[in-house]
Amino acid sequence: MGRFLVVSRRQTDDQAAALSRALDEDARSLGFSVVELNAHAWLAVRGPGVPRRIDVGGWTLIGDVFNRRSPVLPSPRLDDPWDYERKLMARCWGRYVGVRFGAGDQLAAVLRDPSGALECVTWRQDGLAVVCGAAEDFVLRRLRPAWQLNVRRIAEALRDPVPATGALLLDGPIALEPGSVLDLSSDRPPDALWTPADFARRSLGRAPDLHDAADQLRSAVDEATAGLAGVSSPLAAEVSGGLDSSIVAASLVTGAPNGVAMWLNAFGAAPEADERTYVEALANTLGIAPHCVPHAAEPLAQVWLEALSPGFRPGLTALDRPHDLDWARRLEGAGIVGLMTGAGGDSVLFQRATMDVFVDRWRARPWRDLFAPDVVELAASNEISVWTMIADARRRRRAPHPAPRRDHPMLPALSGAGPRHPWLEGWDEFGPAKAMHLAGVVDNVARHGPSELTARIDVRHPLCAQPVIEACLALPTVLLTAGGRERGLARRAFRDRLPAQIIDRRSKGDMTRIYGRMILDGLDVLRPWLIEGRLAALQVIDPEAADRALTREALVWGGRYSTIMVAAAFESWVRRWEARLKPPS
Structure with a gap:
């Protein structure tokens, strides 16, 4: 999505006024559209996918905001200062950051939507309050903030496989977690109004039957796909040949049959990276005409490496630079403004049909339905016996979950354990499969990171959107792996829209x-x-x-x-x- 910058200045401060004017001029010279928010604050935006502005209940929301089809509002709490904001996050979804002004037109609070599709970083300096989603070099050159790299945090993040959110690796600015709000009138850290665990706890209660669960998932995917597809057009859609992008494609054809101008597939040179057979089956079922192109490959060069990380966080979504540049060129040449993808499905729809799923089941209902078809299928797919799964489940029934860690010989040992990601605090109340589901949702925030492609095309990920995340988190992993299959519920939910060749597929494309x-x-x-x-x-x-x-x-x-x-x-x-x-x- 595009970029935004909010600058608010202190009243009767000549230095702050001069800095604000200079930043305004810099932004306009670089192609930003600038509008006044009040007498002392302004908003600058630019594309691709220029963030929109909408005023809601005292908040100025920046980005794309959609009303939920069937919102479930949290119970009101009289002592909760953020009661309205919690309801706002339940009523709406999208890709947005919010700012609210208080007395004297001064910036009073900032919030970030639960999907994390827009980064949100804020700081105060020289009489200014700044909120932005990208590390704008013109702002940093003009203000010269006295920030420092936090070397310990860098070392910890390099070992953490889910570093997409959490504290920045810089000392100075404040990064809001998705679903949080910051009161700028106090020294308190941001308050978490929405966390994945809130919805995962619903999976511990009475589960819906399989048919209802499939309906809920299909409805959530359709809602997210329709919302993001309607932002702007012409649209392209990725069709990799895998299940996730096929689900999004089917939802697009169902909800916006004439909304996609280009269906794009990249096939690799290795046999396991060429999925055109499945793309052809999808095309025949959906009545689409995919454009298949070779996956761009070029020798690794230092210019790639220098361009990997332009943002506030290391650029983990920018590692395939030749592919990004190739698709950006093709899409721009065709007049495309937005690209729909199936990214995030592995994590949210739940790829991990391992013994952990049985441990979750055992924690909830030991000795019940031990030889149900799903259990037998799960054992067979993992090439073990049901009795082996029972023994493992009894051993691990209440064991705490080890923090996910990246290991490599070139990473020296660190003294002491690093802090656990705030979204993973309390994950021991869930079984190991649901705990990894939470970690996958954290990791999915990284899908929205900047790259060469996102700098030129508005890339949209429906499976990483709030409706889909909430629907899947609220379901037990036993349901998500219905039939003992990875993404088993998703296969059932979209079986009538997709070819059997994709629904029943057990292999996966591999680059x-x-x-x-x-x-x-x-x-x-x-x-x-x-x-x-x-x-x-x-x-x-x-x-x-x-x-x-x-x-x-x-x-x-x-x-x-x-x-x-x-x-x-x-x-x-x-x-x-x-x-x-x-x-x-």
């Missing part, structure tokens, strides 16, 4: 070999980038261990390609921010 080849062929660039880089200088990675790990022999035998590219993105982020925060010469 691992292609990305592995890119890293192997790019070692002459990656080695100095990491071994002689800033992470090594800050002792976040061990350069000697990196030297041993970044060889063809070590990678062929040991793999771990993803951690290497994540480290490359973190290195890019550190270099970018050290340059931004360096005093002017």
